[in-house]
Amino acid sequence: MTNDNFEPVIIGFTCNWCSYRAADMAGTARMKYAPNIRLIRLMCSGRLDPTFIFKALAGGADGILISGCHPGDCHYIEQNYKALRRFQLTKRVLIQMGMEPERLKLFWASAAEGAFLTSEINKFVKVIRELGPLNWNENNFRVQIPIHSIEEEVLA
Amino acid sequence: MTTKPKFAMYWAASCGGCEIAVLNIHEKILAVDENFEVVFWPVAMDAKYKDVDAMEDGEILLTLFNGSIRNSENEHIAKLLRRKSKILVAFGSCATEGCIPGLANFTPINEVIATAFSTPTTENPENILPIPDYEVPEGELHIPTIYPLIRTLEQVVDVDYFMPGCPPESHQIAAVIDLVIEVLKGNAELPPKGSVIGAGLSTVCDDCERTRNIKKIKEFGRIQMQHSDPDLCLLEQGIPCNGPATRQGCGALCPSAGAQCIGCYGPAEGVIDYGARLISAFASVIDSDDEEEIDHILDGLVDPAGQFYRFNLAGSLLRGSKAAVSVEHK
Numbered sequence: 149m150t151n152d153n154f155e156p157v158i159i160g161f162t163c164n165w166c167s168y169r170a171a172d173m174a175g176t177a178r179m180k181y182a183p184n185i186r187l188i189r190l191m192c193s194g195r196l197d198p199t200f201i202f203k204a205l206a207g208g209a210d211g212i213l214i215s216g217c218h219p220g221d222c223h224y225i226e227q228n229y230k231a232l233r234r235f236q237l238t239k240r241v242l243i244q245m246g247m248e249p250e251r252l253k254l255f256w257a258s259a260a261e262g263a264f265l266t267s268e269i270n271k272f273v274k275v276i277r278e279l280g281p282l283n284w285n286e287n288n289f290r291v292q293i294p295i296h297s298i299e300e301e302v303l304a
Numbered sequence: 305m306t307t308k309p310k311f312a313m314y315w316a317a318s319c320g321g322c323e324i325a326v327l328n329i330h331e332k333i334l335a336v337d338e339n340f341e342v343v344f345w346p347v348a349m350d351a352k353y354k355d356v357d358a359m360e361d362g363e364i365l366l367t368l369f370n371g372s373i374r375n376s377e378n379e380h381i382a383k384l385l386r387r388k389s390k391i392l393v394a395f396g397s398c399a400t401e402g403c404i405p406g407l408a409n410f411t412p413i414n415e416v417i418a419t420a421f422s423t424p425t426t427e428n429p430e431n432i433l434p435i436p437d438y439e440v441p442e443g444e445l446h447i448p449t450i451y452p453l454i455r456t457l458e459q460v461v462d463v464d465y466f467m468p469g470c471p472p473e474s475h476q477i478a479a480v481i482d483l484v485i486e487v488l489k490g491n492a493e494l495p496p497k498g499s500v501i502g503a504g505l506s507t508v509c510d511d512c513e514r515t516r517n518i519k520k521i522k523e524f525g526r527i528q529m530q531h532s533d534p535d536l537c538l539l540e541q542g543i544p545c546n547g548p549a550t551r552q553g554c555g556a557l558c559p560s561a562g563a564q565c566i567g568c569y570g571p572a573e574g575v576i577d578y579g580a581r582l583i584s585a586f587a588s589v590i591d592s593d594d595e596e597e598i599d600h601i602l603d604g605l606v607d608p609a610g611q612f613y614r615f616n617l618a619g620s621l622l623r624g625s626k627a628a629v630s631v632e633h634k
Contacts, residue, residue, distance in 0.1 A: 198580035202621040219593070226593070233587035236598050237608065241583060244609040245410070246626035283630045284622060 156276040158185040159204040160213040160269070163193045165223040166258045167215035173262035181266040182273040185213065192216070194227025198238045201252070205242075205284050211251045211276040213269065218256040228256070250275050251282065309365035309488060311340035312356075313395075314385055315347060316371030316378035317405045317454065322396040323347045325471035326368070329478045339485050340366070344385075353381070359388050366484060368395040368467075372405050372618060373455040377448035386461040391494075393501070397470035399457040401570045401578075402618025404470070406454045409617045409624030410609070412631050413452040452631045454618045465495070467502045470568035470615060473554055476502035503553030505573040508565045511556040512547060514538065520591035524604030527564055538564050539589065542604070544611055549581040567615050577621045579612035 162168040168189045174181065190196060193216025201212050214235060216228040235254045243249050253272055257265045315323065327333060336342070343364060344351045367389040373379050386392055397403035408416050421428055438445045457463055467480065480502045486492035495501060509516070516537045523542050530543055538545040538559060546567035547559060553569050571578040586605070592598050605611060613620055623629055 198583040199577045199621070202577050202580050206621040206623070229593040230588055232593075232595065233590050233598050234584060236595070237583050237587040237602055237605075238580075240602060240605075241579065241609045241612060244607075245622065245624075282626070284626050285629070 154277065154281055156184045156210040156273060156281075157208060158211045158213060158273060158276060159209045160185045160187045160215065161190055161193070161196050161200065162187050163216040163223075163228075164189055164191050166217040166221070166256075167193075167265060169259035170215075170257045170262045170265040173259065174266045177262055179262055179266045181269040184273045184276075185269050192222065192224050192227045193231035194222070194224060196231055196234065198234055201238055201242075205247075205282065208282075208285050210279075210282045211253070211272065213272055214252075214254045215257050215265070215268075216254075218258055221258065247282070247284070248279055250279060308339065308341040310343045310363060311336065312342070312344040312364045312367040312385060312389065313347070314344065314367065314369050314371070314381055316369070316382065316399070316457075317374035318371030318396065318398045319404070320347065321471040322368075322370035322398075325396075325469075325474055326477055328474035329481070330474075332478045332481060335485065336481060339488060353384070356384055356388055361387050362390050364389040366391045366393070368393050369457055370396040370399050372398040372402050373451070373457065373460050374405060374408075375448040375450045379451075379455075379460055382457060382461050391464050392457075392461070393465045393467055394457040394463045395467050396472055397468060397568055397570060397615050400466045400468050400619065401616045402454050402456050403568075403615050406456075406616070406618030407610070407614070409454050409628050411625070412627045413450065414631075417450070453624055453628060456619045459618075464497050466498075466500045468500060468551055468568075468570040469503065469553060472502055476553060500551070500573070503551050503569055506552050507572045508547035508550045508552050508554070508556050508559070508569070509537075511552045511554075512537070512559045512565075513556070514559060516540065519589035521589050521601065522591050523601060526606065532562065534562065539586075544586065544605060546582060546611070546614075548585040549575055549578055570616060570619070578616040579609075579620055582612045583608075 162171060168187065171187055193214060196214060204212055214231065216231050217223065219228065222228040232254065239249060239252050242252060255268055342349065344356050367385050369382065369385060369392060371378065373382060394400045398405055417433065420426065421433055422431055434447060436447055436449045469476065483492060487494055514537045515535055517540060519540045521542050524544055525542050527543050530541060532538065532541055532543060543564050545559065545564035547565040549572060550565055550567045551569040551572045558565050567578065571581065575581045590598055590601050592601060617624060
């Protein structure tokens with residue numbers, strides 16, 4: 149399956165309080181990681197609705213990375229455990245539907261672990277590159293998600 | 305020459321249960337006959353496709369379309385009825401979200417065909433397979449072509465309303481028919497296009513009379529293995545009940561009869577991917593923070609993909625297993 153021209157598309161869901169800051173730290177320290185990953189900031193890894201994962205895969209992603217605070221360090225007490233449980237169940241469903249288990253990965257990275265985050269991202273991109281494209285989207289079929297405009301603006 | 309508005313009902317890939325549900329409205333069926341002229345309803349009366357072809361565009365007022373799109377014939381009739389109808393309703397779970405026929409999207413189409421024609425339960429010693437186009441001395445014969453994936457009606461044509469349920473409950477059908485008749489008389493207005501009709505907005509849990517507490521699950525089990533408490537929430541007892549993501553409309557029939565909700569009314573309002581919502585709900589209530597213990601608890605869910613996508617696979621974001629969906633790439 150290995151294709152020299154294949155550039156994996158990877159969606160990374162990161163927690164605002166740790167992994168996203170680790171990525172920031174990697175940036176300020178000029179540590180480099182593969183540009184294949186598109187990081188999305190969530191307020192907490194517990195915010196990760198499995199719908200996001202399915203939408204990413206149906207929209208053409210080749211791998212999904214989830215990263216949150218270390219166990220016990222969650223900014224919202226214990227929501228990273230919820231993320232862990234959702235990750236495990238989502239993974240079971242996706243494996244049953246024919247996806248290679250390596251395409252969905254979860255790890256913990258604190259705001260101080262810029263170097264660790266960079267190396268994990270690079271490792272993950274390498275794994276996905278070896279697995280090849282996922283192609284879970286049909287030709288000419290676009291994922292459609294109904295978008296409702298926000299009716300009321302809530303000020304912070 | 306009658307001036308009554310015209311009514312049609314069609315079945316594509318479906319079981320016929322939707323038609324039975326329509327007949328189960330009992331004497332209200334007379335109101336249908338009183339207010340409508342039934343022009344096309346293959347299950348109930350003799351009609352030919354060419355009769356529909358001959359109609360003017362938009363001549364049929366109301367078409368209830370049940371069944372999903374499995375082959376080229378289904379798609380052709382869906383497009384034809386869309387053209388000829390003012391109001392097209394995706395009627396029942398198959399048309400709205402794929403339902404049981406949609407489970408075929410777990411399997412690549414060549415395996416589906418092999419299971420139908422080449423397994424020991426089928427007597428087919430010469431392994432004869434359907435051929436869409438076939439030459440005989442009298443001319444050329446055509447049968448519909450099977451598609452690699454089951455599609456919902458909305459994935460093929462523009463749909464005005466959605467009526468979920470496997471099948472839709474008869475009292476809900478009666479209410480919808482009453483509404484349409486009131487609209488014809490000018491006493492009511494149709495809901496906005498794209499609405500789900502004949503069902504509520506919330507979930508089955510809202511209609512369920514069982515007691516609900518804070519859920520903490522240490523073990524999942526199948527319903528036949530558990531001694532279930534008749535008054536306590538089934539999910540709380542570790543029985544995988546799909547109520548938390550399923551649209552209300554049935555009146556929580558299964559949980560009140562002691563069986564878990566299997567999700568035939570489809571996703572509740574605002575749910576984008578039914579299975580994802582259930583994954584979220586089930587995983588959240590597992591009472592463990594330990595990776596291995598969580599794995600052990602999840603072993604109790606024997607068939608998670610089947611549990612979460614029994615009715616919704618074709619209408620889900622992924623639309624099928626990887627092997628089935630990527631066939632279309634070749």
